[in-house]
Amino acid sequence: MTQQPAHAERSLSALETEQTNPATSNIDLMSPLEIAQVMNNEDARVALAIQPELPKIAQAMEGIASRMRQGGRLIYIGAGTSGRLGVLDASECPPTFNSSPEQVVGVIAGGEHALTNAIEGAEDDPAGGEAALAALQINANDSIVGLAASGRTPYVLGAVVYARSLGALTIGIACSSRTPLEQAVEIMIAPIVGPEVISGSTRLKAGSAQKMVLNMLSTGAMILLGKTYGNLMVDVRATNxxxxxxxxxxxxxxxxxxxxxxxxxxxxxxxxxxxxxxxxxxxxxxxxxxxxxxxxxxxxxxxxxxxxxxx
Structure with a gap:
């Protein structure tokens, strides 16, 4: 079995995504408008958190595109919200860019059932992540993006360590710093969005940040592959x-x-x-x-x- 990298693991409570947000400590006493306002204020921080990561995002774009020119695939893998976001981005590439369903693939811990149901235990199995990529017969032309808001999900770590051992390009996306995922991948993208509106609910700012980064990776790679003319979607598949x-x-x-x-x-x-x-x-x-x-x-x-x- 592929070994995960050794590291001094931070406790869960030390992760940025798990901190308590002082701006929302009394959110249960707020009016609906105040709740909307504070959530909007926090969401405004997401794009700014991504800005320092743009050079790495650009590096990842080019790496993905260069491998796709050799017939490689872009494969997202994650658990829970992160996994669902990867599946969503992958599913939108065929109608937008006329790519084949096999060119951009989303893999989620727990399989298709996990898209609509919480299967929390699935994320704790590193062998499951490795097995999922082995089933796809990945190779050195593929690009594997491991998605984990905490940067420490065992399922994702098992997947990227295995992928890197085969020479695939490995990219990590997390919203915490100094994570095991950073040590396991070649390119680490880590927008630090800070504490969530509801402590630990990473479907909020962390989910938004991951979605924005995925938009950039897939769209940027497709632009580099000539899938647009100017900003026109010239490879659109007219299916409706x-x-x-x-x-x-x-x-x-x-x-x-x-x-x-x-x-x-x-x-x-x-x-x-x-x-x-x-x-x-x-x-x-x-x-x-x-x-x-x-x-x-x-x-x-x-x-x-x-x-x-x-x-």
């Missing part, structure tokens, strides 16, 4: 009425054409937004547009720049 309308609008913005023309281009392109944009800007057939995209790694800007080189 709203997304069809969004795809039409994206084609309009990218080509300057009218709505009816954009809809026609999308129809000819079988719903492939990037193909429709190339057709609209260069007057080529869908087949030629697809071939041009393929020769430029599916990156729309590179394809268009090659068609219209600057003087």
């Amino acid at each position: 009425y709203k997304l069809v309308r969004r795809a039409i609008k994206i084609v309009q913005l990218a080509t300057g054409c009218e709505q009816e023309k954009a809809a026609s281009l999308l129809d000819q392109a079988a719903g492939e937004t990037k193909v429709a944009i190339i057709m609209g800007l260069t007057n080529v057939s869908p087949e030629v547009a697809r071939a041009q995209l393929a020769s430029h790694g599916q990156i729309l800007r590179a394809t268009l720049d090659d068609n219209h080189p600057s003087d």
Whole structure:
């Protein structure tokens, strides 16, 4: 069995996420408006806590993208709220970026049942985290993000130690400092959001911080992979009425054409937004547009720049 790193473990009460927040010590005596105000004030600290971690987030983005170019996957693993946040981010990548469901994966301690039910004991098993990644047959091209607000969840530690032993990129996200997770991973992202509104309830500020970091990691990696054109979601998968309308609008913005023309281009392109944009800007057939995209790694800007080189 893979051994976890030795360290002088801090007591639970010493963790930043477990401290008592003086701003909310009398929250049970507050009016509804005062509760909303104090929670809003505390939430405002989250983005500021992430700011010092931006260089590490950028490093992680590039590491994830470079491995994805080699066929690697982005795999989130966590327990409880942290695990649910990873599954959420992973599930939103296919419709947003037209990625395959296997490219970004969320793993939660306790399995699918844990998404809607608390299975607290599952987080205490380091062998469970290792087994979950072994079942995915991870390799050195994969990027593993261990999510644990406390930075000491055994399930997550077992997973990242195992992943690192195989040469995978390991990234940790926690909201406490000097944690076992920091010692176990290559890149540690630790926004210190301070004590929660309700002491120890890490679904609050810590959960918000983790969600924001995950947004950056997946979105940043996909941007680096050419999944956007400017800030347009050009790889959107139009799987419902709203997304069809969004795809039409994206084609309009990218080509300057009218709505009816954009809809026609999308129809000819079988719903492939990037193909429709190339057709609209260069007057080529869908087949030629697809071939041009393929020769430029599916990156729309590179394809268009090659068609219209600057003087």
